[in-house]
Amino acid sequence: MVANKRSINISEEIDIILAVKEAMEMAKKAGFNETRQHMIGTAVSELARNIKVYATKGQISIRILKRNKNSGIEIIAEDNGPGIKNLGEAMKENFSTTESLGLGLPSVKRLMDEFTIESKVGEGTKIITRKWA
Amino acid sequence: MEKEFESSRIVMHISRGCLVVPLHKELLDKELRQVQDNILDRIIETKVKGLVIDVSGINIMDTVMAQNISDTLKMASLLGATAVLTGLKAGVVVSLLDLDFEFQGIRISTTQEEGILELEQLISSKIEQDYWEDER
Ligand SMILES: Nc1ncnc2c1ncn2[C@@H]1O[C@H](COP(=O)(O)OP(=O)(O)O)[C@@H](O)[C@H]1O
Ligand SMILES: [Mg+2]
Numbered sequence: 001m002v003a004n005k006r007s008i009n010i011s012e013e014i015d016i017i018l019a020v021k022e023a024m025e026m027a028k029k030a031g032f033n034e035t036r037q038h039m040i041g042t043a044v045s046e047l048a049r050n051i052k053v054y055a056t057k058g059q060i061s062i063r064i065l066k067r068n069k070n071s072g073i074e075i076i077a078e079d080n081g082p083g084i085k086n087l088g089e090a091m092k093e094n095f096s097t098t099e100s101l102g103l104g105l106p107s108v109k110r111l112m113d114e115f116t117i118e119s120k121v122g123e124g125t126k127i128i129t130r131k132w133a
Numbered sequence: 134m135e136k137e138f139e140s141s142r143i144v145m146h147i148s149r150g151c152l153v154v155p156l157h158k159e160l161l162d163k164e165l166r167q168v169q170d171n172i173l174d175r176i177i178e179t180k181v182k183g184l185v186i187d188v189s190g191i192n193i194m195d196t197v198m199a200q201n202i203s204d205t206l207k208m209a210s211l212l213g214a215t216a217v218l219t220g221l222k223a224g225v226v227v228s229l230l231d232l233d234f235e236f237q238g239i240r241i242s243t244t245q246e247e248g249i250l251e252l253e254q255l256i257s258s259k260i261e262q263d264y265w266e267d268e269r
Contacts, residue, residue: 013161013163017161034224035227038227039224042193042228042231042232100197101197101200101234107196107231110233111232
């Protein structure tokens with residue numbers, strides 16, 4: 001049985017794969033079609049990867065949402081890593097402090113319906129994102 | 134199927150003069166990099182003139198994976214193997230659009246079989262061209 005709420009600790013590369021798998025299962029349960037399950041999985045992959053790369057460890061929490069007759073999914077990515085200095089810049093296409101593409105955060109925003117990000121330097125980063133079926 | 138090579142749970146083979154690499158889901162980054170190295174080694178070793186990377190087993194392609202595959206295809210071309218990407222799923226295509234990732238300058242075919250066919254045609258027309266150039 002797939003639970004309505006799940007939390008996955010991210011500290012190794014394999015955890016990214018596990019988080020994606022979990023998110024896809026829950027998206028299916030929430031009633032998303034296959035294509036949209038893949039979009040959600042891709043968003044989780046980018047978020048979990050950022051945790052691993054920039055914060056070394058953190059957590060992905062996934063929850064099935066109900067609103068009137070509509071269902072959806074909520075993904076929260078949280079870490080106590082270094083935080084993001086300039087959020088405006090981090091959300092821009094092709095901005096990266098490493099040599100990667102810098103497309104992760106802006107694409108998560110496009111793949112999902114709702115997106116909020118909070119980050120404090122030295123404290124960590126929290127991203128809440130939702131998609132409705 | 135003439136020859137098989139295995140790396141990181143990925144079995145590649147040579148079919149009609151093309152190196153065919155079916156990628157499956159759930160590859161770690163380091164496995165993906167290893168597969169990339171192996172593909173390039175095989176191309177040098179076997180001197181194949183075509184490379185097919187088939188991603189029909191992939192559901193999730195994030196920016197890192199897309200970049201790796203795009204790099205592999207480009208490097209293969211530099212090594213003299215015409216490269217084609219096949220088997221993109223609808224969910225992957227939709228996500229790639231949202232990722233804003235473009236497979237620029239990369240040949241894409243629907244299925245593995247079509248990819249090999251396209252390469253066969255491209256490679257034979259290239260050989261003809263070389264032949265005429267040699268004659269002159
Ligand atoms: N969880 C995080 N903690 C700290 N910094 C982060 C985090 N996620 C993203 N960032 C910062 O935001 C930038 C942009 O992230 P992203 O859009 O995923 O692109 P990329 O990972 O390719 O650099 C990163 O280069 C990094 O500096
Ligand atoms: Mg990223």
